[in-house]
Amino acid sequence: MSIQVQGVDQVFHGQTVLDNLNLTFEPNKIYGLLGRNGAGKSTLLNIISNRIPATHGTVTLDGETVRDNDAALGKIYLMSEVNLYPERARIKQLFKTTQLFYGDFDTTYATKLAQAFGLDVNARFSKLSTGYRTIFKLIVALCVPVDYVFLDEPVLGLDANHRELFYQELIETYSNNPRTFVISTHLIEEIANLIEHVFVLDDHHIVVNGEVPDILAKSYAISGPQTDVETYTSGLNIIGQDHLGGITAHYVYGPLDDNRPIPDTVKVEHLDLQKLFVSLTNTKEEAAAHVN
Amino acid sequence: MSIQVQGVDQVFHGQTVLDNLNLTFEPNKIYGLLGRNGAGKSTLLNIISNRIPATHGTVTLDGETVRDNDAALGKIYLMSEVNLYPERARIKQLFKTTQLFYGDFDTTYATKLAQAFGLDVNARFSKLSTGYRTIFKLIVALCVPVDYVFLDEPVLGLDANHRELFYQELIETYSNNPRTFVISTHLIEEIANLIEHVFVLDDHHIVVNGEVPDILAKSYAISGPQTDVETYTSGLNIIGQDHLGGITAHYVYGPLDDNRPIPDTVKVEHLDLQKLFVSLTNTKEEAAAHVN
Incomplete structure (x- = not known):
């Protein structure tokens, strides 16, 4: 029971972006995936969620490849910087669409979160500011019924209050319904107490892979x-x-x-x-x- | 010798954005200007730097209005999210243009900073990533010969290493050549030890105005x-x-x-x-x- 990334290389236009990555995401654990701008974090997340193919290597969920495997991909959600939403759609419609797609969605929790963050569910996606687009995507990520949630820059454009609220809600939903979260962010100190295990990606390699207390010790x-x-x-x-x-x-x-x-x-x-x-x-x- | 904001109101489409603001920026001091998304920080900075007029009230530098006053505005620099640069221009050309405009520019320091941050001065502005656009604008802000430097979201899109380098260079240039810096950011804890005085803007008003040690005490x-x-x-x-x-x-x-x-x-x-x-x-x- 885990996601296994094995021997993953990624080469774009002759340039190595990822070089022989091997890492495991276990169930019910909160991970940090850290790296500098351009280190290849988003590429890795796109490979894991089947948005792009790896040049070499495999990603498996519970032993089966995720590549074009709907059953496996139904258990993985990637919140990314890319906006994949129809611009004209209203927020509450987008919640419903997600529910249709995943077969389930915690609409009660989504409504509660929208209220706490001050997100107007009647607004059209296109009318939201950068911060509120992030908030909308965060809410979807916290309410979608999957085992593995990958969050790429989840606090981009958020003010300190909204960041604190997000961290708090992440802990709460994780306690109520344990699943795996993988957080990729530049605000490292703010998540240091949230994450159990950390991967650091640098120069196309994983240079740190360990439990946070062991690493800090x-x-x-x-x-x-x-x-x-x-x-x-x-x-x-x-x-x-x-x-x-x-x-x-x-x-x-x-x-x-x-x-x-x-x-x-x-x-x-x-x-x-x-x-x-x-x-x-x-x-x-x-x-x-x-x-x- | 100071910038005085007196009785400044700002109303957009009948909505109050700023309500009777009064604040002073003294020479040779580092300020934090904090506020939530939408609190009106950028509006205030745009009024101070004469990019937009206030609905009511005045901004003066050493007693003279800054409104359409080239002599006063030559002493104020605003680094903002808006990109005012010709897309096709190369970074080193943009350094030269700034020099022509302000009559002086610390090209030696700009070159040193570009090297430390890994910014290619031969690159065209249009080809830079979000992070490197911020870095370019930061370098200009640190090298321009003015008495008052306003930095609106100076670390947007920067990874932790580049943020640390910026804070360090800010302290160094401030020590070598004291002038006033006003930093508006959502990464409050990271600048808490840099700033001497803090303004908090909330609900269209200044709700905190004081020296940081006094406030924290x-x-x-x-x-x-x-x-x-x-x-x-x-x-x-x-x-x-x-x-x-x-x-x-x-x-x-x-x-x-x-x-x-x-x-x-x-x-x-x-x-x-x-x-x-x-x-x-x-x-x-x-x-x-x-x-x-």
Whole structure:
């Protein structure tokens, strides 16, 4: 019982977008799929939901390919930036269309959510602002009866109040009716406490794949006078650094050396998820800007 | 020496967008201008920068109106969502055009920033992604020789790495060359440590106007068993609440009652800026969703 992505490559016009991806989405779990702009997150989500074919590799749901498999695809929903809705349709009509398509739809919850978010269900889709188009798509994603919900940039254009309301409703609907959510977003710190497992996609590869507490447990910020920090972190997996005034911070991903005493001048703390992500995925030029 | 917004009203098609706004932007200071989607932030910025006229009221720079005043407007720059650039032009040409228009432009810094952000200065504006259009506009805003820089949604579409780089460069250019920055954004917590003074625009009015440390000093989260919390906060200015398991949290903006002892079961902490904002500006429906 899971979605398995196996050996997936994607090549567009001779350029590698995804290179041999292998990952698993288990039932009833909340995932984060993180990556920089252009890292290939949306491509991966489009492959999983059968919107585009992979160049190589397979995506299976409970062992069966999802490719053109209506039974499997009926269990997967992708909320994406693309608007696939008839512009003239009214919101309440679109709720009904979704119900016809999926055989079921939580209209009661959709109505409650529309009220909480201030979405007018009589409005036409074409008349909605960017923020309210996102809200409409979010509501559909939370009310559609599927086992796997993929959310690509679910808070795009939302103000802080609407983001908070979304996170809260996501936890509530997940508690009432466990299923799998995969959240792809640039607002990493805001979902750090929501997600159980994180994938980081960088340079066409999965570079982090693990449970969030385990990942954070081996992510460190080590700060203090430059020489002391450099001596202590020498040989460790340094993924980034900052200099502010006389203080140097080295960011380390991976085990510390238990045999090495921590100097009194040096402070060892854990990184938060966003800082870990930024350090792991910075380009050389960006990393250099922190040192200058 | 300041920008003064005095008695500004804005009415569109009979609807009040801004109602009697009075605010001051002093030299060499970093401000946050916060508001929900649709609160009128962009309208206010467009009035200040003379892109649209106010229905009533005045905006002055050092005592002189900015309305159609080229000398004053040469000291103000607004980076906005609207793209005012010829689509076919190349980035480096656009840097030159800005230099001609403003008489000066920090081309050295612009080139350094383009490199740090990975922006190709030979690319045509029309070929840039949403994120890179924002980056181009940010670079112009940081390099243009003006006293007042207004940034409307400066991190729209940027990934976490580019946001971090922008915040860092903003601090650096501000330290090297102090001037006024006014940042309007939905990513409130990310700028909370950058801004000195905050304005919150809600329901057509300025509802918060103060130095950030002062504002946060009188913002509280009071949590514990429901009855104890309710007893302690009774009569205080409660702006929001949350319930999680058996714990109730009340959010209070304004002074506590020094004569009231804090029960042992109750925890008093300060709110962060984003949570304060959300609580102050939630609609009734949103507030209700926190209680259910």
